[in-house]
Amino acid sequence: MCDMKDQENNNPGIGTKIIPVKDAVGTVLSHDITEIRPGEFKGRAFKKGHVVKEEDISHLQRLGKEHLYILQMDEDEIHENDAAQALAEAVAGSGVTTAGEPREGKINLVARWDGLLKIDREALLKLNMLGEVMCATVHSNTVVKEGQLLAGTRAIPLVIKKSIVEEAVNIAKEAGAILRVHQMRKPKAGIVITGNEVYHGKIKDAFEPVIRKKIAALDGEVIGVYFAPDDKKIIEDRVRELIDNGADLIITSGGMSVDPDDVTRFAIRNLGVDEMYYGSPVLPGSMFLVAYVKPEAGNGKRPESNGELPNTPAIPILGIPACGMYADITVFDLILPRVLANEKIGRKEIAELGHGGLCLKCETCRYPVCPFGK
Numbered sequence: 001m002c003d004m005k006d007q008e009n010n011n012p013g014i015g016t017k018i019i020p021v022k023d024a025v026g027t028v029l030s031h032d033i034t035e036i037r038p039g040e041f042k043g044r045a046f047k048k049g050h051v052v053k054e055e056d057i058s059h060l061q062r063l064g065k066e067h068l069y070i071l072q073m074d075e076d077e078i079h080e081n082d083a084a085q086a087l088a089e090a091v092a093g094s095g096v097t098t099a100g101e102p103r104e105g106k107i108n109l110v111a112r113w114d115g116l117l118k119i120d121r122e123a124l125l126k127l128n129m130l131g132e133v134m135c136a137t138v139h140s141n142t143v144v145k146e147g148q149l150l151a152g153t154r155a156i157p158l159v160i161k162k163s164i165v166e167e168a169v170n171i172a173k174e175a176g177a178i179l180r181v182h183q184m185r186k187p188k189a190g191i192v193i194t195g196n197e198v199y200h201g202k203i204k205d206a207f208e209p210v211i212r213k214k215i216a217a218l219d220g221e222v223i224g225v226y227f228a229p230d231d232k233k234i235i236e237d238r239v240r241e242l243i244d245n246g247a248d249l250i251i252t253s254g255g256m257s258v259d260p261d262d263v264t265r266f267a268i269r270n271l272g273v274d275e276m277y278y279g280s281p282v283l284p285g286s287m288f289l290v291a292y293v294k295p296e297a298g299n300g301k302r303p304e305s306n307g308e309l310p311n312t313p314a315i316p317i318l319g320i321p322a323c324g325m326y327a328d329i330t331v332f333d334l335i336l337p338r339v340l341a342n343e344k345i346g347r348k349e350i351a352e353l354g355h356g357g358l359c360l361k362c363e364t365c366r367y368p369v370c371p372f373g374k
Contacts, residue, residue, distance in 0.1 A: 017069065021060050024052045024068045031080065031158055032104045035063055044103055048081055076162050080105030083133065083155035083165045090169040091127070091135055091153060093177025099149070106154035111144045115181040116341040123175035132156050133168045137179065139374045143218075143337050144181060151179055184340035187220035187249040190242025192228055192235060194255040194264045199229040206325040207253040214333065218340060223247055230255060235267035239317070243298035249316055249339070256287040256321040264319060265289055271297045274314055277347050281354030282373075285331025289319030290345050316345075328365045331357070334373040 019027060028051055035045035045063060046056070052068070060068070073079065078086075084102040092098065092109055099108040111117070119140035128134055137151040144150065155165070172178050191211055198205045205227070212222055224245055226238040239250055255264030256278075265278055268291050276291040292314035316339045320332050334353060335345060343349070356374040367373075 018067050019069070020067055021057055021065050024060075025054055025057070027052050027068065030069065033060070033063065033065070034104060048079070073159055077159050078155075078162045078165055080155040080158050080160065083160050084153060086165055086169055087133055087135065087153045087155070087172075090172035091151070091178040093180035095181025095183070096150060096177070096179045102154075104154075105156070105158070106152055108149055109151040109153065109179060111146055111148045111150055111181050113146050113181060113183060115144060115183045116337050116343075117142045117144050117150060118180045118182055118341075120175045120178045123171055123178050126171045127168050127178065130164055130168055130171075132160050132164050135178065141334070141338060141373070142368060143184075150181075182341040182343075184218060184337060185248075185342065187215065187218070187340055188223045188247055189215050189220055189249045189251055190223055190239070190245065190247030191225045192238045192242070192250070192252045193225065194228050194230060194235055194252060196229045198254070199227050207320070210324060211251055211253065211320075214336065218337065220249075220340075230263055232263045232267040232270060235264055236270050239268070239271060240298050243293070243295060243315060247315070249318070250293075251318050251320065252289075253320045253324060254322060256289060256319050268293075268317055268319065271317075273297075273317070275346065277345075277350055278319075280331050280350050280357075282331035282334065282357035284323035284327040284359060285321065287321035288331045288335070288350075289317070290335065290350065291317040291319070292344075293317060313342075327359070329359060329367045329372060333367070 029046055029048055032044050032048050033046040034043065036042045045059065081102040084105050084107045088098050088107045088109060095112045095115055096109050097112045099110045101107070117138065117140060119137055121140065124135060124137065133153070133155055135151055135153040138149070191208065193205055193207050197203045208225055215222055224242050224247065226242065228235045228238050235252070235255075239252070242250060252264050252268065255262040265276075268289065269276060271293050273291040273293045276289065278287070278289045280286055280288040282288065294314055318332060318335065318339070320330070323330050324332055331353065338345060338349070353373065356371055359372045360370070362370065
């Protein structure tokens with residue numbers, strides 16, 4: 001039997017010539033022919049360009065083929081496979097590559113390396129608005145592994161006008177590619193866990209193992225963990241010490257609510273941060289904090305700098321509210337990969353998380369295969 005693509009191709013259009021299968025020996029197939037054996041096989045039985053042989057006739061007839069169509073394309077037309085190849089090469093940016101050759105007008109795109117997938121959604125929409133070409137992707141900001149499927153693109157008709165393909169290619173080129181995989185740096189994280197109850201040993205800390213696990217999952221390392229009471233000066237000093245020790249990512253936990261004793265965000269502000277954003281439209285994680293501070297915020301010189309501070313970018317500070325202790329996935333998991341991909345997170349980037357920012361608290365967490373953060 002044949003799939004819907006083959007059935008659509010059974011309607012000859014301009015430039016096609018019908019040949020009975022029994023008379024097709026020696027002709028060249030102009031498109032792939034798919035075979036489906038339920039529960040056994042679905043794939044290409046005959047490849048575009050195959051020269052039909054005598055022994056192929058009975059096989060083609062078993063697939064329901066009584067006629068074959070020979071394409072007589074005009075100069076302004078292009079075959080589906082050639083169109084798919086052109087589309088794939090145009091939409092694929094840094095870190096993205098094709099998975100094999102086009103088949104039946106479709107080609108898949110996969111990750112060339114581990115990283116964070118970024119998609120130009122506006123350009124993708126423009127391409128898909130053309131109608132006779134398409135590109136379907138996974139969600140932007142997905143953490144991906146080398147070889148992971150990212151997208152599929154195809155020409156929809158068997159033969160397509162070159163002008164449409166060229167327009168799609170130009171859309172992708174103007175965007176500088178539609179899909180990219182940004183490599184993520186391996187962080188050297190410093191952690192400051194705040195709260196009188198933990199600092200004085202009244203309760204056991206639950207933050208450190210959670211944060212360590214999340215950092216390790218992204219191939220990072222924790223270079224230091226400090227505990228601090230609800231004291232702005234002490235919290236500030238602990239952060240400065242971690243910066244001096246080489247931390248390029250600061251994570252604070254606790255002290256993010258509106259209680260009078262919750263002073264962590266005020267201590268962070270005292271560091272002389274360049275930017276600070278408190279609050280996010282994400283549940284869990286509405287009291288999340290993002291700030292950026294210069295390496296000069298440390299108490300002195302970094303040991304590796306030999307007395308001179310290196311020209312390093314601002315150090316991100318991520319403040320996790322109490323939900324980070326008991327919720328498997330929070331806003332922290334949405335923001336951290338983007339920070340490690342050197343994306344600057346501001347108010348707009350945080351505000352955009354509201355759409356899809358409600359965790360459904362499923363009995364079995366399947367993140368990231370779920371709507372959260374999408």
